[in-house]
Structure formats: C-alpha cells, structure tokens
Amino acid sequence: MKRLTEQVAIVTGGARGIGAAIARLLAAEGAAVVVADVLDAEGAASAAELGGRSRYVHLDVTSEEGWKAVVAETERELGPVSVLVNNAGIVEWATIEEQTLESFRRVVDVNLQGAWLGIRTAVPSLRRAGGGVIVNMSSSAGLTGYAGVGAYVASKWGLRGLTKTAALELGADRIRVCSVHPGVVHTAMTADIDESFASGQPIPRFGEPEEVARMVAFIIAEATYSTGTEFVLDGGATTGTPAALPSVR
Known part of the structure; x- marks a missing residue:
C-alpha cells in the first residue's frame, strides 16, 4: 500500500544524490514530487524518471523570488504543498x-538561509493543505564539529536550531518539522573522501542515499508524533567523543 498518495512534495537539491533518492521514494509511495535544483539537465532527468504527476523546476534556494515562483507553480499545477x-x-x-x-557566506546562504526561505515561503501553502511535514537535511556535522569545514558545520548546527523553532511556531497549524542528520554518505559531495573515513565508526562504512530516503519517508508517513526531532543515521559516528572522530582534512 502506498503511504503518500495524497501528498504534494517539493524536494530541493533533487537532481542527484540524496535528493534524487528522496524524490524517487516519495514518488514510489504515491506523492506528486517537484524536483527543485539548479542542475537543470540532471534535475529534468531525475523528474522524468519519476513519471506520474512529478516534474522538475529550476530553483536557486537563495532566491526569495525563486521560492515564490516554485511554490506558486506547485499549487497551480498540483495543489497545496504538504511536504x-x-x-x-x-x-x-x-x-x-x-x-x-565570500565562501563562508555562500555555504551559509545555501544550507541555512535557503531552508529558512523555503519554510517561510511554503508555510502558507502547507496551511492551505491542512498541515504537513517539513524535513530539513542537517548532518552529523550539526551534532558535532569537523575540522576543515567550519562554514558547513555552522550552517548545519543552525539548521538544527531553525528546525526546533519552526516546530514550536508551526505545531498549532498541524505542521511537523524535523531534522535529519546523515553521516558520510556516497554522493558527489563525498566523492573525494577516502573510505577509511568511516573505519572508526561502529558501522564502518559510508551510508547510501537510499538509506537516508527511507528515513525521510518514515518521518513523513509514520513519525506522526514527532516534531522538532533529530533523526540521526551516521553509522554511530557521533556516539563517540568529537576528539575520536576522523578529520575531513
């Protein structure tokens, strides 16, 4: 039985990697999925693979006007956003x-400001849908520190906090907001990281995008009493002390 047949979802960064895996699974569960990205060729291919009511839209998540356009198009073509x-x-x-x-601001603008803009822009549509779910992709870097990626760590800690504030503000509107905290996962972002990075974890391997996608689908469909919650899937990396974690440098 498909669990998300009544849902209309926007997935940013949906052209490849974790985002594409999430889009595939949500579509397989029956949702209408809008794949939003700046990678037009890959994003269009990702959406075409989904079939059904799914589609691709160009979105720079740092653009307020871009967000307004994507939410408006989604409502016009598919109905109010619920995910x-x-x-x-x-x-x-x-x-x-x-x-x-400039580099620091670029990372924070995409990772944190982009999510803030998305929440702020989509909330009226989620209200019109009668409620829904917002899932913010943080990281194990939003739970601890890693050397050599200070802007990334700061943005992911910020996203973790933004999630909790949004959960408090939006609960009365039947909108749940949760954060997901993957560890190192096989994506283009981690292509240059040696596999030995995960050797000290209790589960000594990289994760796969599909594993993250299953967590996101669970939050949307099953975790109906969870909001403001951190869902961690990092192979156990953050169960140790930060000093014991491998450096990215």
Whole structure:
C-alpha cells in the first residue's frame, strides 16, 4: 500500500544524490514530487524518471523570488504543498583561517538561509493543505564539529536550531518539522573522501542515499508524533567523543 498518495512534495537539491533518492521514494509511495535544483539537465532527468504527476523546476534556494515562483507553480499545477524537504546543500573545504568571507557566506546562504526561505515561503501553502511535514537535511556535522569545514558545520548546527523553532511556531497549524542528520554518505559531495573515513565508526562504512530516503519517508508517513526531532543515521559516528572522530582534512 502506498503511504503518500495524497501528498504534494517539493524536494530541493533533487537532481542527484540524496535528493534524487528522496524524490524517487516519495514518488514510489504515491506523492506528486517537484524536483527543485539548479542542475537543470540532471534535475529534468531525475523528474522524468519519476513519471506520474512529478516534474522538475529550476530553483536557486537563495532566491526569495525563486521560492515564490516554485511554490506558486506547485499549487497551480498540483495543489497545496504538504511536504517540503529542504535538502539542497553545498560544502567548501577550508580551515577557518583559510576560508574567505565570500565562501563562508555562500555555504551559509545555501544550507541555512535557503531552508529558512523555503519554510517561510511554503508555510502558507502547507496551511492551505491542512498541515504537513517539513524535513530539513542537517548532518552529523550539526551534532558535532569537523575540522576543515567550519562554514558547513555552522550552517548545519543552525539548521538544527531553525528546525526546533519552526516546530514550536508551526505545531498549532498541524505542521511537523524535523531534522535529519546523515553521516558520510556516497554522493558527489563525498566523492573525494577516502573510505577509511568511516573505519572508526561502529558501522564502518559510508551510508547510501537510499538509506537516508527511507528515513525521510518514515518521518513523513509514520513519525506522526514527532516534531522538532533529530533523526540521526551516521553509522554511530557521533556516539563517540568529537576528539575520536576522523578529520575531513
């Protein structure tokens, strides 16, 4: 039985990796899925694979006007938004001393401001849907620190906090808001990280995008008494002390 047949979902960063896996699973569960990304060719291919009522839209998540256009088009073509997955994210590798102000702002603008814009823009549509679910893709870096990715860590901790505030503000509207905290997962973002990075974890391997997608689908369809909650799937990496974790450098 498909669990999401009445849902209309926007998935940012849905062209590839974790976002594409989420879009595939939500569509397989019956949802109408809008794949939103700046990677037009890959995003269109991802949406075409889904079939049904799903489609691709170009979206720079740092653009307020872009968000307004995507939500308006979704409502016009598919109905009110009932699921928002803020998955779009970037990382730029640099120590705090090495990173430029422009680089720091770029990471925070996409990873944190982009999600904030998405929540703010989509909430009226979620209200019109009678409620729904917002899933923010944080990271194990939103639970601890990693050397060499200070902007990324700061953005993911910020997203974790934003999730809790949104959950408090939107609960009366029957809108649940949760964060997901993957560890290292096989994606384009981690392509240059050696597999030994995960060797010290209780589950000594990288995760797969499909494993994250299953968690997101569970939050939407099954975790109906959870809001403001952190769902962690990191192979146990954050169960140890931060000093014991491998560095990304």
